[in-house]
Amino acid sequence: MDKEQIRQLHHSWEVNGERWTAAVRNGAIESRRVATDKSILRAALALRPRKVLDLGCGEGWLVRALEAQGIHTTGLDGSESLIAAAWSGGSGQFRHVQYADLIACPELAGHDFELIIANFSLLEEQLGPLLKSLGSLLTPLGTLLIQTVHPLSVPLPYSDGWRTEDFHSFGDKHWQAMPWYFRTLSSWLRLLQDHGFVLHNLQEPTHPTDGRPLSLLLSAKYAPKVSSCFPAVY
Ligand SMILES: C[S@@+](CC[C@H](N)C(=O)[O-])C[C@H]1O[C@@H](n2cnc3c(N)ncnc32)[C@H](O)[C@@H]1O
Numbered sequence: 001m002d003k004e005q006i007r008q009l010h011h012s013w014e015v016n017g018e019r020w021t022a023a024v025r026n027g028a029i030e031s032r033r034v035a036t037d038k039s040i041l042r043a044a045l046a047l048r049p050r051k052v053l054d055l056g057c058g059e060g061w062l063v064r065a066l067e068a069q070g071i072h073t074t075g076l077d078g079s080e081s082l083i084a085a086a087w088s089g090g091s092g093q094f095r096h097v098q099y100a101d102l103i104a105c106p107e108l109a110g111h112d113f114e115l116i117i118a119n120f121s122l123l124e125e126q127l128g129p130l131l132k133s134l135g136s137l138l139t140p141l142g143t144l145l146i147q148t149v150h151p152l153s154v155p156l157p158y159s160d161g162w163r164t165e166d167f168h169s170f171g172d173k174h175w176q177a178m179p180w181y182f183r184t185l186s187s188w189l190r191l192l193q194d195h196g197f198v199l200h201n202l203q204e205p206t207h208p209t210d211g212r213p214l215s216l217l218l219s220a221k222y223a224p225k226v227s228s229c230f231p232a233v234y
Contacts, residue, residue, distance in 0.1 A: 002125055005162055005179040009123055010078060010098070012178035016167070017081025021059040023170060031207070031214045039205040039217055040119050040147045041065055047143055047219075049115035055134070056121020060086030060094060067091040076102070076109050077121075099130050106133040113137050117145045120215075123180040125162070131195035138222045144197055146220075150204060150213040151185055160187050188218060196224030 013020070027033045040062065044052065049071060054063050057075030059082050066073040068091070077083050078098040086094045097108045116134050124130075134144060151158060163182050167175035183191070192199055197220035204213045 005181075006124060008177075008179050012176040013077075013079035014081055015176040016178070017059075017079055017085060019167075019170075019172065019175060020082065021085040024059055024061055028170065034208055034214075035205040036120075036147060036215045037061070039203065039215065040117065040145065043145055043201075043203065043217055043219060044071075044115060044117060045069060047115055047145075049113075049143075051113050051115075053109055053113040053116045053137060055099075055109075055116055055118045056123075057086060057094065058082050058121070060089045060092055062117065062119055063092035063094070064089055074110050074113075099124070103129045103133045106136050109137055111137060112139050113142060114139050115143050115145065117147075119145075119147045120149070122146060122148065123178075125160075125181040127191055128195055131191065131197065135196050135222045135224060141221050141223060143200075144192075144218075144220050144222065146188070146218045147215050148188070148218075149182070150215050152213050153215075154182055158184055160184060185216065188216070192218065192220045196222055198223050 023029055044066060052066055052071055052073040054073055054075045057063055057077050060075050063073045063075040063086065073092055075086055075092055075094045076097050077086070078096070080096055083094050083096040086092070095109065102108055116138060138144070154163070160183050161181070162179055165178045165180055189199060199218060199220050201219035203217040205215050205217060206213050
């Protein structure tokens with residue numbers, strides 16, 4: 001079941017590549033325009049990183065925004081059409097890589113990142129192996145910043161599970177529907193903790209006029225426990 005959802009998920013980003021690029025670049029997504037773009041950028045800049053990986057970078061807007069601040073940023077994405085759009089955007093380095101290939105060979109992304117950002121790009125159920133490989137790409141105490149949908153913006157039931165985004169709110173019926181995996185807040189926290197990440201900041205960007213929460217912004221440091229085979233020093 002999971003395999004078919006993932007196949008459809010990847011297919012949707014190939015088919016939707018051009019529409020998605022236009023939507024992002026024209027500021028057509030209200031939540032991004034009014035809050036979430038600024039929130040992730042501000043959170044990233046506050047960490048003063050010198051080298052960043054934008055995981056699931058899409059058409060590359062965040063890579064360009066960080067490069068404009070003099071921060072060396074690599075964008076990685078599994079959609080060929082989005083990576084082509086990203087290269088045409090003017091600045092930044094981009095790599096066409098699926099997360100499954102990154103898990104098998106983390107060096108495909110590069111190395112020694114002080115910050116890895118996943119902006120609305122962790123959409124699958126099984127994220128443990130990916131988090132493990134992200135840990136190996138980070139410098140000691142490097143940070144993982146995840147922005148994802150806020151639980152209050154998603155219809156009940158409040159439980160982990162596959163959902164479908166039909167993109168109908170974009171006012172165009174030609175989008176390819178995308179399966180994606182919703183996680184509760186406790187599920188996100190457990191996932192991070194189980195893979196060596198320690199949460200150090202949690203924000204909930206809201207709509208500036210009606211106060212609706214628009215996203216969850218989780219910031220976690222990579223601090224895996226020292227292996228028990230190391231002798232204790234007293
Ligand atoms: C909602 S878009 C977000 C794009 C970008 N981060 C942004 O803020 O505009 C999700 C992105 O994650 C990428 N993605 C999702 N699952 C992936 C996977 N398994 N391997 C590589 N890329 C993936 C998609 O191709 C898509 O570009």
